[in-house]
Amino acid sequence: xxxxxxxxxxxxxxxxxVTKTFPWPIYDExxxxxxxxxxxxxxxxxxxxxxxxxxxxxxxxxYCGSKYAVTCVNxxxxxxxxxxxxxxxxxxxxxxxxYTFIATASVVLEINCVPVFVDIDPQTYxxxxxxxxxxxxxxxxxxxxxxxxxxxxxMDAILDIAQRHNxxxxxxxxxxxxxEYKGRKLGSIGDAGSFSFQSSKNLTSGEGGIVITNDDAxxxxxxxxxxxxxxxxxxxxxxxxxxxxxxxxxxxxxxxxEQLKRLDEQTITRNENGLYLDSLLADIDGITPxxxxxxxxxxxxxxxxxxxxxxxFGQVPKxxxxxxxxxxxxxxxxxxxxxxxxxxxxxxxxxxxYAIPESVDYTQVYCPEAERACADEAVWIFQQAMLGTQGDMxxxxxxxxxIQLAL
Ligand SMILES: *Cc1c(COP(=O)(O)O)cnc(C)c1O
Numbered sequence: 001x002x003x004x005x006x007x008x009x010x011x012x013x014x015x016x017x018v019t020k021t022f023p024w025p026i027y028d029e030x031x032x033x034x035x036x037x038x039x040x041x042x043x044x045x046x047x048x049x050x051x052x053x054x055x056x057x058x059x060x061x062x063y064c065g066s067k068y069a070v071t072c073v074n075x076x077x078x079x080x081x082x083x084x085x086x087x088x089x090x091x092x093x094x095x096x097x098x099y100t101f102i103a104t105a106s107v108v109l110e111i112n113c114v115p116v117f118v119d120i121d122p123q124t125y126x127x128x129x130x131x132x133x134x135x136x137x138x139x140x141x142x143x144x145x146x147x148x149x150x151x152x153x154x155m156d157a158i159l160d161i162a163q164r165h166n167x168x169x170x171x172x173x174x175x176x177x178x179x180e181y182k183g184r185k186l187g188s189i190g191d192a193g194s195f196s197f198q199s200s201k202n203l204t205s206g207e208g209g210i211v212i213t214n215d216d217a218x219x220x221x222x223x224x225x226x227x228x229x230x231x232x233x234x235x236x237x238x239x240x241x242x243x244x245x246x247x248x249x250x251x252x253x254x255x256x257x258e259q260l261k262r263l264d265e266q267t268i269t270r271n272e273n274g275l276y277l278d279s280l281l282a283d284i285d286g287i288t289p290x291x292x293x294x295x296x297x298x299x300x301x302x303x304x305x306x307x308x309x310x311x312x313f314g315q316v317p318k319x320x321x322x323x324x325x326x327x328x329x330x331x332x333x334x335x336x337x338x339x340x341x342x343x344x345x346x347x348x349x350x351x352x353x354y355a356i357p358e359s360v361d362y363t364q365v366y367c368p369e370a371e372r373a374c375a376d377e378a379v380w381i382f383q384q385a386m387l388g389t390q391g392d393m394x395x396x397x398x399x400x401x402x403i404q405l406a407l
Pocket of ligand 1 (some may be wrong): 175209
C-alpha cells in the first residue's frame with residue numbers, strides 16, 4: 001500500500017495526497033494575441049463595432065445546434081431576458097429547484113414573479129420531474145430546469161409536463177456548456193437556454209452570458225432588450241422596448257471565440273475522468289457518486305459531485321470531512337449550506353417588488369432532498385480538477401481512502 005494512504009492526515013501536518021495544482025482558466029498566446037489585436041484595432045465596443053460579438057454569437061449558436069444566440073453581461077441577465085421574452089406577467093409562478101445558485105430564483109423575483117421551489121432527485125440533484133406537477137397552479141407559466149454541475153436534467157419528462165400544462169421551459173445551463181442529453185446540446189432543448197461566462201464556469205471571459213433559442217419572436221425580443229430596446233430595423237435613437245445596455249465588449253467576444261475552440265476537448269476529458277472517478281469511488285464504502293441516469297449523456301462536470309455518508313467515516317460531519325479533503329490537496333467544497341429558500345431574501349420577504357401576493361411564505365417551504373444534500377451529503381470537486389490525468393483521479397480517491405482509514 002502507498003504510504004500516503006496510511007500516513008498522517010495533511011490537516012494534522014502529514015503529507016498531502018495531491019501535490020499538483022489545477023489552473024483555470026486555460027489559455028496561451030492565442031488568447032493573448034486575439035485580445036491584443038482587438039486592443040490595437042480600437043474596435044473595443046458595441047454597438048458600432050460588434051463584428052467579433054456577432055461572430056462569437058453565430059459560432060456558439062451553431063455549436064449548440066440553435067438558430068440564435070444573444071450575448072449579454074452575465075448569466076443572470078441572460079436568464080432574466082429569456083423569462084421576460086417568454087411573456088411572464090407580474091405574479092406569475094415559475095418552478096425552480098432549491099439546489100442551485102441564487103440567480104436561478106432571484107431573477108424570477110426581479111421580474112415580479114414568484115419562484116416556486118420543487119425538490120431535487122436524490123440520485124442526480126436535479127429538479128425531480130415526479131415532484132413538478134404537484135406544484136403547478138393556474139398561475140404557473142414556466143419551468144427553469146438547472147443542469148446542475150453539468151449533469152443533464154430529465155428533459156423528456158420535463159418537456160412532457162410543460163407541454164401538457166402549456167408552460168415555457170427555460171434551461172439554466174450556466175454549468176452546462178458543451179454537455180449533451182441524447183445527442184443534443186444542453187440549452188438547445190427548451191424554449192431558450194441560458195449560459196454564464198463568469199470566471200469559474202466551463203467557458204469563460206471573466207464575466208458574460210448568452211441565451212440561445214430557435215424561436216424567432218424570443219430572439220427578437222431578447223436582442224432588443226439587451227440593446228436599450230433598439231430594433232435592427234430602427235435608428236440608433238429609436239427605442240421600442242424597455243431594455244437596457246447589457247452588451248458585452250469585443251475583448252470578451254474574441255476571448256470566448258478562442259476558449260470555445262478548447263471546449264470540446266476539455267468536455268471530453270472531464271467526462272472521461274468523471275466516469276473513471278465514478279468507478280474508483282464506487283469501491284469506497286460511504287461514498288456514492290451521483291447517478292448519470294439511463295439515457296446517453298455527455299456530462300461536462302462543472303462540478304463532480306459525490307454523496308458522503310458520515311456513518312462510514314467515524315460520524316465526522318460533512319464540513320469537517322471536506323476540510324480534511326481540501327487539506328489533502330483535492331480542490332473541493334461542501335457546496336451550499338442551505339437550500340435557496342432559506343436565504344434571507346426569501347425568509348424575510350425582502351422581495352423589493354410589489355406583485356408578489358402576501359400569501360407567499362417561504363418559511364413554510366421544505367424540500368427534504370435539497371436539505372439533505374446541503375447539510376449532510378453533497379461534496380463538490382471543481383471542474384478544473386476534472387481536467388487532470390487518470391493518475392490525478394486515482395490520487396483523489398486515495399485521499400478519501402486515507403481519511404477513511406484515519407477516522
Ligand atoms: C453562475 C450561475 C448563474 C449566473 O451567472 P452569472 O454570470 O454569475 O450571473 C446562473 N445560474 C447558475 C446555476 C449559475 O451557476
